[in-house]
Amino acid sequence: GYENGKNVGTFNKGGLSISNDGILFATGTPDKKIYALNSFDGKELWSYEMELSGNAPPIMYKYNGSNYISVIATGGYNFKFPERGSILYTFKIN
Numbered sequence: 001g002y003e004n005g006k007n008v009g010t011f012n013k014g015g016l017s018i019s020n021d022g023i024l025f026a027t028g029t030p031d032k033k034i035y036a037l038n039s040f041d042g043k044e045l046w047s048y049e050m051e052l053s054g055n056a057p058p059i060m061y062k063y064n065g066s067n068y069i070s071v072i073a074t075g076g077y078n079f080k081f082p083e084r085g086s087i088l089y090t091f092k093i094n
Helices: none
Strands: 015-018 023-027 033-038 044-049 059-063 066-075 084-093
Touching: 023 066, 033 084
Parallel strands: none
Antiparallel strands: 015 023, 023 033, 033 044, 059 066, 066 084
16 A cells, blocks of 8 residues: 555555455555455555545456446444545445
8 A cells, every 4th residue: 555655555444355367455554444355466456535545455346247346335444544434335246
């Protein structure tokens, strides 16, 4: 995760999921982002800033021939996640 605009690798209170092709999805960082990382070299492929921090591992699934990833964002885990709520984010990935 990022702190003060720098990628410092913050702690993760959400979880990780990995796709068959080696893309690692991570959520639960203080910067409220979900990340897609190349599991072979660690490079960031994509990220999205959510309204709240994620708190569970992303769920990957296939529906009607397309791949999706969903993550629940609730924030409020500890002092670094002061906002609270309940939002389900779903992204189409291919």
